[in-house]
Amino acid sequence: MAGESFAKTGIDGVVLRNTGTYGSPTLVEITLVRDVNFGLPWDFGDASSRATPIKLYEAVQGDLAISVVVRADDVDAGFQALFDAAMQKGAKLDLLVLDGPVTEEGAAGVRAHFKPSLTGQAQAIGDVQYCTFDLKAGYHTDGVPKIVDVGAESALTYTSF
Numbered sequence: 001m002a003g004e005s006f007a008k009t010g011i012d013g014v015v016l017r018n019t020g021t022y023g024s025p026t027l028v029e030i031t032l033v034r035d036v037n038f039g040l041p042w043d044f045g046d047a048s049s050r051a052t053p054i055k056l057y058e059a060v061q062g063d064l065a066i067s068v069v070v071r072a073d074d075v076d077a078g079f080q081a082l083f084d085a086a087m088q089k090g091a092k093l094d095l096l097v098l099d100g101p102v103t104e105e106g107a108a109g110v111r112a113h114f115k116p117s118l119t120g121q122a123q124a125i126g127d128v129q130y131c132t133f134d135l136k137a138g139y140h141t142d143g144v145p146k147i148v149d150v151g152a153e154s155a156l157t158y159t160s161f
Contacts, residue, residue: 008099008100010035010036012099012100012101012104013036013097013098013099013100013109014029014033014096014097014098014100014101014102015029015030015033015036015068015078015095015096015097016028016029016030016095016096016097016098016102017029017030017078017081017093017094017095018093018094018095018096022094022142022143023142025094025096027096027102028077028078029078029102030068030070030078030079030081030082031076031078032070032071032073032076032078032079033068033069033070033078034069034070034071034130035068035069036066036067036068036069036097037066037067037068038065038066038097038099038109038110039063039064039065039066040062040063040064040065041062041063041065042059042060042061042062042063043059043060043061043062043063044057044058044059044060045057045058045060062161064110064112064136064137064145065134065135065136066097066110066114066134066135067119067132067133067134067135068082068132068133068135069130069131069132069133070082070130070131070132070133071128071129071130072121072129072130072131079131081093082116082131082133083118083131085115085116086116086117086118086133087118091115091116092113092114092115092138092140093113093114093116094111094112094113094114094140094142095111095112095113095114095135096109096110096111096148096156097109097110097111097135098148098150100150102150102154102156103150103154104150105150105151105152105154106149106150107149107150108147108148108149108150109147109148110145110146110147110148111145111146111148111158112137112138112144112145112146113137113138113139113140113142113143114135114136114137114138115135115136115137115138116133116134116135117133117134117135117136118131118132118133119132119133119134120132144160144161145161146158146159146160146161147159147160147161
């Protein structure tokens with residue numbers, strides 16, 4: 001679909017968990033994800049000089065901030081991986097978050113080792129239970145966070161931030 005203009009829909013986005021190795025990933029979709037909120041707010045350093053009385057800034061560090069709302073299910077492997085990692089202080093998951101299917105040329109997103117934090121679990125009497133997980137990029141020896149682009153034949157291209 002490269003070169004064709006169309007509206008991207010939220011339902012087409014995916015969250016994939018790597019169950020293989022970092023260098024040879026086996027990507028499995030976490031199918032119980034309902035909502036994803038993706039953000040990359042930057043911290044700015046003051047880059048001012050006497051050339052202008054206007055303050056000048058430069059982006060120095062970004063906070064890769066992603067939250068996912070997932071239906072609670074005691075036997076679903078994707079939900080359990082998020083829940084279990086959130087319950088363990090040092091656990092991280094190698095996740096790929098895309099704005100379209102991994103099979104769709106032009107889909108884009110990020111890959112990182114994320115530390116899930118369980119920030120809410122709705123248990124209203126008339127509702128189905130959902131958990132909200134905030135995902136923060138964490139240090140891992142396998143690699144740092146990357147920008148991901150899906151090319152022809154589902155080829156993934158990784159670019160540094």
